[in-house]
Amino acid sequence: MEISPSNDSCAYGQPGIFRGRLRFDNPRLADYSWPLCEIRGRKPGPRLCVSAGVHVNEVSSIEAAVRLQRMIDPETIQGSVSIIPLINQPAFYKYTELVCPIDGRNINFTFPGNRDGTFSEALCDSIMNEWCVDSDCYVDMHGGDLRENVSKFSIFQRTDDVELDALGRRMAMCFDAEIVMGLPAAHMEKSGRAPTAFARHNRLALMSEAGANGLLDEGSISFHLEGVLNIARTLGIIDAPLAPFLNARIPCDEYLWLDCPVDGEFHAEAEPGDRVTKGQRLGTISNLFGETLAEVAAPETGFLLWRMTHPTIPKGSPIGAVAVEETSVYR
Numbered sequence: 001m002e003i004s005p006s007n008d009s010c011a012y013g014q015p016g017i018f019r020g021r022l023r024f025d026n027p028r029l030a031d032y033s034w035p036l037c038e039i040r041g042r043k044p045g046p047r048l049c050v051s052a053g054v055h056v057n058e059v060s061s062i063e064a065a066v067r068l069q070r071m072i073d074p075e076t077i078q079g080s081v082s083i084i085p086l087i088n089q090p091a092f093y094k095y096t097e098l099v100c101p102i103d104g105r106n107i108n109f110t111f112p113g114n115r116d117g118t119f120s121e122a123l124c125d126s127i128m129n130e131w132c133v134d135s136d137c138y139v140d141m142h143g144g145d146l147r148e149n150v151s152k153f154s155i156f157q158r159t160d161d162v163e164l165d166a167l168g169r170r171m172a173m174c175f176d177a178e179i180v181m182g183l184p185a186a187h188m189e190k191s192g193r194a195p196t197a198f199a200r201h202n203r204l205a206l207m208s209e210a211g212a213n214g215l216l217d218e219g220s221i222s223f224h225l226e227g228v229l230n231i232a233r234t235l236g237i238i239d240a241p242l243a244p245f246l247n248a249r250i251p252c253d254e255y256l257w258l259d260c261p262v263d264g265e266f267h268a269e270a271e272p273g274d275r276v277t278k279g280q281r282l283g284t285i286s287n288l289f290g291e292t293l294a295e296v297a298a299p300e301t302g303f304l305l306w307r308m309t310h311p312t313i314p315k316g317s318p319i320g321a322v323a324v325e326e327t328s329v330y331r
């Protein structure tokens, strides 16, 4: 990595607050630099990496990454917190939904990436193996692109490694979430989200999700912010008790996507966070004459994790997802 400080910054790697730009070594990423804030205590300790803006319209999570920079005092911490508030630089000021405009890939499902691959693949590889190389935990914050509303939830990757599994669960529980999603171990076989790719290398990464429709809202901002601060407290970077929890933090272990069965207008009958039962109608699809074309039913009993808010949805596109509650934490 090549790191250049801004005028008001301490030197990189020194105790204090570093602000500046980062360039990754991979020549495929050479046209871009990333904003970096790194807060370092005088005592060595754990390293926490935090990012947002893989999806540039998920603004509450981006705002949380900005505010986090002002909420950690280098005089009182041990170790470091490193923050990249906007990962998808090519989409900045383009408001691109979900993908990176250079290669059309969704960065969120491209981990672990590939050094010799497309821009998004190279970026995922550099996030994992340059910026996060010595991290004890990586948190990527998301939620609420232009046409979606998500419940407050956190994600970790379940693994057969008992220790890593327990650690992932404990850190995901640091968020005051409605739902704590442990992705099924079957996800480990393919490329996907950061928590999955990191777990394949016995490393820890988490995601947090909160927000709706490309809007800033204080509840979602503080969900992300307090969750990350709780992780820093749990890791021992910040010496303070955890902020209190008000939500149920229901452990779930299945993430079921709902695809739209037919082109049309989706009218939802359930909202993110709602408990739903198997077979329950979650909404209908109608045409522009108001005729009902199809009904969408819950595939299992669980919770509506998120749903699309713009009614117009083509056949085969996702309209939402259902999380299935864990039957036993020991399963």
Ligand SMILES: [Zn+2]
Pocket: 054, 055, 058, 108, 142, 143, 144
């Ligand atoms: Zn996202």
